[in-house]
Amino acid sequence: MPLLETGINSWSVTVAKMSTSPAISVIMPMYNSARYVGEAVESVLAQRFTDFEFLIVDDGSTDGSGAIIRRYAARDPRIQLFTQENSGIVASVNFLLGKSRAPYIARMDSDDICLPDRLGEQKKALDSRPELGALGTQFIEIDGEGQITDDAFRHPVGVDAIRARLLETQPVCNPSVMLRKDMVLQTGGYRPAFRYCEDYDLF
Structure with a gap:
C-alpha cells in the first residue's frame, strides 16, 4: 500500500539539455494565467536539480498565456507546450500524466512558485523511501503581488498524521506534491466525478 507524507519544508538560469529519460516530469495545467505564469515557469527552470521535463497544457486560455510559454519553450528544450479546448483541470492533468516519461510526477500550478x-x-x-507513493511540502501563502501573507506550517507531517487528517480534510498541498507515476496510474488517475476536489479524492 503506497504511503503519503508531507515532510519537506523547502520549495521551485541554467539551461539543461533535454534528457531522453528524465528523472522527473513536472506537469502544469494552465488557464488564463498570463499575470503569474512567467514567475511559475522561472521558478521551475531555476531548480538546482535539472534532470526533468516540464509539460504544460494550455487549457483554452484567451489571455495570451500560451504565447508566454512558447517564448520560454524556445529557450529551454525541457518545456513542452500542449494546447486544447477548455476541458478543466482533471482532463488537463490526466492528459499530462499520459504524456509524461519520468517515474516521478511533480505537480505545479500556473499561479504558484517553488x-x-x-x-x-x-x-x-x-x-530513500520506496514505500512512499507521494510526498508533499509545506507552503507559504503569497498575494497577487507576491507578498507573503501567511508563512505558518499547517500541514501534518508523517504518514500516520496524514492518514488521520484525510478523514476530515485535504492535508496535502496538491501543487507541491511529487508522486510515483505508477502508483497514480494504478489508482486510475484523477477522477472526473471529483472535478473540484480531485486531489483529495486521489490522496
Whole structure:
C-alpha cells in the first residue's frame, strides 16, 4: 500500500539539455494565467536539480498565456507546450500524466512558485523511501503581488498524521506534491466525478 507524507519544508538560469529519460516530469495545467505564469515557469527552470521535463497544457486560455510559454519553450528544450479546448483541470492533468516519461510526477500550478531545492529534496526523499507513493511540502501563502501573507506550517507531517487528517480534510498541498507515476496510474488517475476536489479524492 503506497504511503503519503508531507515532510519537506523547502520549495521551485541554467539551461539543461533535454534528457531522453528524465528523472522527473513536472506537469502544469494552465488557464488564463498570463499575470503569474512567467514567475511559475522561472521558478521551475531555476531548480538546482535539472534532470526533468516540464509539460504544460494550455487549457483554452484567451489571455495570451500560451504565447508566454512558447517564448520560454524556445529557450529551454525541457518545456513542452500542449494546447486544447477548455476541458478543466482533471482532463488537463490526466492528459499530462499520459504524456509524461519520468517515474516521478511533480505537480505545479500556473499561479504558484517553488523554491530552488524543491525537486531535488523531494526526489531524494522518495528515492530513500520506496514505500512512499507521494510526498508533499509545506507552503507559504503569497498575494497577487507576491507578498507573503501567511508563512505558518499547517500541514501534518508523517504518514500516520496524514492518514488521520484525510478523514476530515485535504492535508496535502496538491501543487507541491511529487508522486510515483505508477502508483497514480494504478489508482486510475484523477477522477472526473471529483472535478473540484480531485486531489483529495486521489490522496
